[in-house]
Amino acid sequence: KNQVEQSPQSLIILEGKxxxxxxxxxxxxxxxxxxxxxxxxxxxxxxxxxxxxxxxKSNGRYTATLDADTKQSSLHITASxxxxxxxxxxxxxxxxxGQNFVFGPxxxxxxxx
Amino acid sequence: xxxxxxxxxxxxxxxxxxxxxxxxxxxxxxxxxWYQQALGQGPEFLTYFQNEAQLDKSGLPSDRFFAERPEGxxxxxxxxxxxxxxxxxxxxxxxxxxxxxxxxHFGDGTRLSIL
Numbered sequence: 001k002n003q004v005e006q007s008p009q010s011l012i013i014l015e016g017k018x019x020x021x022x023x024x025x026x027x028x029x030x031x032x033x034x035x036x037x038x039x040x041x042x043x044x045x046x047x048x049x050x051x052x053x054x055x056x057k058s059n060g061r062y063t064a065t066l067d068a069d070t071k072q073s074s075l076h077i078t079a080s081x082x083x084x085x086x087x088x089x090x091x092x093x094x095x096x097x098g099q100n101f102v103f104g105p106x107x108x109x110x111x112x113x
Numbered sequence: 114x115x116x117x118x119x120x121x122x123x124x125x126x127x128x129x130x131x132x133x134x135x136x137x138x139x140x141x142x143x144x145x146x147w148y149q150q151a152l153g154q155g156p157e158f159l160t161y162f163q164n165e166a167q168l169d170k171s172g173l174p175s176d177r178f179f180a181e182r183p184e185g186x187x188x189x190x191x192x193x194x195x196x197x198x199x200x201x202x203x204x205x206x207x208x209x210x211x212x213x214x215x216x217x218h219f220g221d222g223t224r225l226s227i228l
Contacts, residue, residue, distance in 0.1 A: 046216045100213075
């Protein structure tokens with residue numbers, strides 16, 4: 001069964017610190033992997049989209065990595081800000097099934113002053 | 114507006130009532146998706162439209178759930194004879210084309226509470 005797992009489930013860090021969130025998946029065949037940020041009470045907002053051939057992609061202070069061989073991805077947040085407090089969701093698209101997006105459960109990040 | 118708009122933002126209904134949730138996608142977006150999100154969980158796929166055609170409804174949990182997009186723009190998700198387990202946030206997303214590598218733009222959802 002296609003699955004996406006994320007760790008940790010939740011994370012608390014101090015403002016200004018860096019952190020890394022993990023995503024493991026079993027989706028096959030693979031098309032692309034996305035990271036979303038979801039603020040409380042809001043819809044998810046796209047951070048990055050990576051295809052099979054891309055190992056890393058950055059969006060400001062957010063850097064995503066992808067290892068398609070081990071089926072792992074990470075999202076690194078540099079110099080965290082209070083506004084980074086949100087859920088971060090990893091989504092993997094199945095290649096031969098058009099619009100089949102498999103969502104992970106998310107990591108809840110809290111940035112404290 | 115420039116983004117995906119959903120209404121109402123909150124809906125409270127008694128068990129057994131019918132509800133209708135509306136989604137206005139970004140103008141010109143071909144693809145439209147509905148998701149159900151339980152508290153503390155990631156979104157779960159419900160159904161997918163390409164223009165007015167409902168190409169995938171495999172995620173609809175029962176025949177009480179029905180979605181339509183008659184003119185290829187606005188979509189409505191209808192839930193008949195609501196049950197307590199239907200309580201969740203219902204998210205709508207749209208993307209410009211049918212390709213799966215295009216970004217999805219989400220609305221802020223409708224929070225449905227069934228009493």
